[in-house]
Amino acid sequence: MYRVGMIVPSSNTCLEPTTSRMLSEIDRVSVHFARVPVTRIGLDPAADRQFATEPMLAAARSLADAGVDIIAWNGTAGSWLGIDHDRALCATLAEATGIEVTTSTLALLEACRAYGVTRLGLVVPYTTEVTERIRAVYRDAGIDCVAQEHLGLTDNAAFAEVPEARVRRMVTAAGTGGAHAVAVVCTNVFGAAVAAGAEAELGIPVFDSVTATLWRTLRATGARVPGWGELLWAGNVRNEFQRTAEALLDATGADRTTLRIDLPELGLQVDLTAAEALRDGVRSIRRDASLDQRRLNTVEWLEEHRELLVQTNFRDDPLPPIALREVYGVRAQMLGPVVRGEAMAGWLSVHSLREREWGEADRKSLHVAVDAIAQILDDAEIATRSLHPVVAE
Incomplete structure (x- = not known):
């Protein structure tokens, strides 16, 4: 109790x-x-x-x-x-x-x-x-x-x-x-x-x-x-998502981290971020739903390869959207896919406003964050089942 x-x-x-x-x-x-x-x-x-x-x-x-x-x-x-x-x-x-x-x-x-x-x-x-x-x-x-x-x-x-x-x-x-x-x-x-x-x-x-x-x-x-209401139903998951984004920002020294994920039962879809952490003075991207995220070059690459996409600059394919570069000033990024079963449910993004090398520690931090999101989802499913136990017939 x-x-x-x-x-x-x-x-x-x-x-x-x-x-x-x-x-x-x-x-x-x-x-x-x-x-x-x-x-x-x-x-x-x-x-x-x-x-x-x-x-x-x-x-x-x-x-x-x-x-x-x-x-x-x-x-x-x-x-x-x-x-x-x-x-x-x-x-x-x-x-x-x-x-x-x-x-x-x-x-x-x-x-x-x-x-x-x-x-x-x-x-x-x-x-x-x-x-x-x-x-x-x-x-x-x-x-x-x-x-x-x-x-x-x-x-x-x-x-x-x-x-x-x-x-x-x-x-x-x-x-x-x-x-x-x-x-x-x-x-x-x-x-x-x-x-x-x-x-x-x-x-x-x-x-x-x-x-x-x-x-x-x-x-x-x-x-x-x-x-x-939303908070008692989905607030714990949203809070843990946010904590993970903040920890990833600190671990990588990046300028912005975001999580996009499709979870219809929690009212979440990838065209809006589920979590975002920012350095002071960095513009938020949280509520910008202007792009079809699943059709972006970088996301299609993630869907195909199911591994980290690490970009120290944007000179080579797959190129991110122009808006990310020109409106939000991103010059380098890492993306990590969140896979559930056979589907890529979403991804974590790590943004830098300058070109930069992403070291082994940065990549490991992104892997850790991806695993943390998977664990949050597993824990949420356990909590849901405990509220609605299955009765044997």
Whole structure:
């Protein structure tokens, strides 16, 4: 049994029943709650004191008595108090309990990182002042809130009284302006139930705070939870894809790494990247779907040879597309095929903005990354089967 501990704002009536419903078909996970006094949201000192360390520490210690495997502060105060506030809180609680600790705000930021979100639609029940502070905090974290919907409320208990239909309209309105995703930033708003429907309408992920917190606490289990939106179903795989791309970037010293893969069950196809890691100042290629990737010379070469394509320059065939060279400035690359059964499901790309030799260590790093993607896919299939066991007839 994997046990999750959650610290809950005392006036919150949303996150516990919502979390229980999301886990209703997962029989190997239990969730345990401890409350701390929180009744009003504002930017004044009295409101800030509700999120002091001492009550959180007492709650964390009580959860530790239950032998939980991870603890989450299931509240979004870090979204206006600052990311460093939540990181310091996690460090303090982890040191006191010896248990991994996270928060709702950190979970939301990890979801944005896993999906490459830098333009966010924001949905909150808070006042204008709190909303603007959240936008500033997220801007400092590299995320621009390009659209926002707020209700002007301060009473935490009142947040849970907002009808789901109103929340859905807010999410839809916030999913404009070129947003890469929408985030419902409050754990006492019933946003989880509207996420899947809104995603189908908008064509972008919807990260509800309650959902994001549960997603982050379940990471070690590999569980994929259907029916509650993109993040709980595919977020673990997307996160591992992103981590692999980032590790490959570091190992090779390249300027950009990408993963393209066909996984219809996760809504992924090769004309858009499933993961991308960039050096500072390097232009993103993540959402450019202008090319038919399977018909590129380099990809056709991969399909035929099923081995690494290593190009120190682009003087010889197979030539990459003009757009890669002229729009994105790539001068050298390595490509590694991801093969599943008889099919080439996708490939990893390693880009350099200058001509360069790719050494043996670089090639080995790409092989390691390709193997890592295969392992992620294997693990995801195991997790899926564990949610839907086969019953012998």
